Amino acid sequence: MSRVSVIVPVRDCERYLREALDSVVGGTLPPDEVVVVDDGSKDGSAAVAAELGGIVRVVRQEPLGQAAAVNRGVAEAEGDLLAFIDADDIWEARKLELQVARLETDPSLDAVFGHVDEFVAADAIAAGSPLPRAHEGARPARLRGAMVARRPLFERVGPAVESLRVGEFIDWYARAQDLGARDEILPELVPRRRLHLGNLGRREPGSPDYVRVVRAALERRRGASA
Numbered sequence: 001m002s003r004v005s006v007i008v009p010v011r012d013c014e015r016y017l018r019e020a021l022d023s024v025v026g027g028t029l030p031p032d033e034v035v036v037v038d039d040g041s042k043d044g045s046a047a048v049a050a051e052l053g054g055i056v057r058v059v060r061q062e063p064l065g066q067a068a069a070v071n072r073g074v075a076e077a078e079g080d081l082l083a084f085i086d087a088d089d090i091w092e093a094r095k096l097e098l099q100v101a102r103l104e105t106d107p108s109l110d111a112v113f114g115h116v117d118e119f120v121a122a123d124a125i126a127a128g129s130p131l132p133r134a135h136e137g138a139r140p141a142r143l144r145g146a147m148v149a150r151r152p153l154f155e156r157v158g159p160a161v162e163s164l165r166v167g168e169f170i171d172w173y174a175r176a177q178d179l180g181a182r183d184e185i186l187p188e189l190v191p192r193r194r195l196h197l198g199n200l201g202r203r204e205p206g207s208p209d210y211v212r213v214v215r216a217a218l219e220r221r222r223g224a225s226a
Helices: 014-025 045-052 066-076 095-105 122-127 151-157 168-178 208-225
Strands: 004-010 033-039 056-061 081-084 111-120 139-141 148-150 183-195
Touching: 004 014, 004 045, 004 066, 004 095, 014 033, 014 045, 033 045, 033 066, 045 056, 056 066, 066 081, 066 168, 081 095, 081 151, 095 111, 095 148, 095 183, 148 151, 151 168
Parallel strands: 004 033, 004 081, 033 056, 111 183
Antiparallel strands: 081 148, 111 139, 111 148
16 A cells, blocks of 8 residues: 655644644544644644654744645655645544545546535634634535645646745646646545634735736646647
8 A cells, every 4th residue: 555644734823733633643544654844833833743753743944835835745755645734624534544545446546635614613703703604514625635646746746836825736736737637526525624713815815826826827728729
């Protein structure tokens, strides 16, 4: 069976990180390693991860952004299959078991996704601020946290664009599609996304980075058809 590495980019998420890591190591198919990339946290995130020990390894870097943390994790990881979890999310127990089994069954697949649901964090409710709005029910999603992918796909596509503060996975996945990557979405729920007042995408909903991502995709496709 392939070796599986899980990459966890984190910055200042100590209040949720332990639950995220517990959901990874406590699954029905534990990974071979968990690489936590601490992106310049000022809280105790690195200490929370280090307390687990065992298969959990902490890598520290200056605060360079989520894309840079993901790239560092990919570079540090030793597995043949790579999976990801945001520090504030939770995996379903059978996530890796189901997705790894599908990749082992069909060698032509580059990546496998799954269904995702969302929930609002209890501390966001207690804060009394306007609450993030969660989608109702699980839905199919091509998100980094819902993906398990083969390492050669990352070698073909290249790293996430580190100048993008948001939307970097949208850009990465679009580049993968341009190269003919083959993936599918399983019907099962795999991660649960925690919505809270500090979610990066919610802090910057109108970021010009999204425009950059769309423009780059259009330019690539124009170039390919010229």
